[in-house]
Amino acid sequence: MITLNINGQNHDLDVEPEMPLLWVLRDRLNMTGTKFGCGVAQCGACTVHVDGESRRSCSTMVGDVVGSEITTIEGLDGKVAKAVQTAWQKLDVVQCGYCQSGQIMSAIALLSMIEKPTDADIDAGMEGNICRCGTYQRIRAAIHEAAKSLA
Template identity: 60%
Template sequence: MTTTLNLNGQPVSVQAEPETPLLWVLRGELKLTGTKFGCGIAQCGACTVQLGGQPVRSCSLPLSAVGTQPVATIEGVKGREIDALRAAWSALDVVQCGWCQSGQLLAAAALLARTPQPSDAQIDAAMNGNLCRCGTYPRIRAAIHQAGAALARTG
């Protein structure tokens, strides 16, 4: 079955059954491998993408549930929030193995879009369930704070 996705700001046609998880379409059909497979049961967050600007777990989201909502992956997400986060991630050397990082960044970007200077509690709530096997949580939190501060300075 042919489906058209609004992917990273562009219409993209894919051949997949409606029940196919979005993750498999992104990685298998479209070769966008920045979104990772982690657990397959929507618990770890490695597969996080943005759907309509909100973080969702693509491993458990059927293609039929996407509809016309825009999908953003790490390869194509744009905006002030992701730019500030990428700079902070680099400055604070957040990444170790990197497996979870695309999901972490997309969840953090959605948080900063709705809460530009989040508290620790707001960060913890928004990032809850985005697991990092390397344990870089303190650096992730610091990078989100740094990105929020940078956004506040640039208005």
């Protein structure tokens, strides 16, 4: 039995420690906001926060995050998260939207560590999140917008 703290709630799960967090979230807990895109930590669609930092859940064994605080898109809270989601909505960033949970999680992690990211910070910090629809221009603008609203 493995206990995971997800979005402030403990879940007792009968899973193997090697099971990827992504599939525990999606298939065991039916928390489908976290997406499967590549399965090999290339695209960032599965990004969650583990103790406040971004983590690709497809490449995270649940055994590794026992005792950690896991946050998914469904459990977002706090002013940075709110600012990011508001900016995303204001600028209508999304197209297909499939990558956007991960984009938002990465943007929050970035803004939590750098208050006013430059374009170069955004290039480097968002490098791991692929958007096949090509919404990058708006993602960049929304991160700047969120930073401005938090200042």
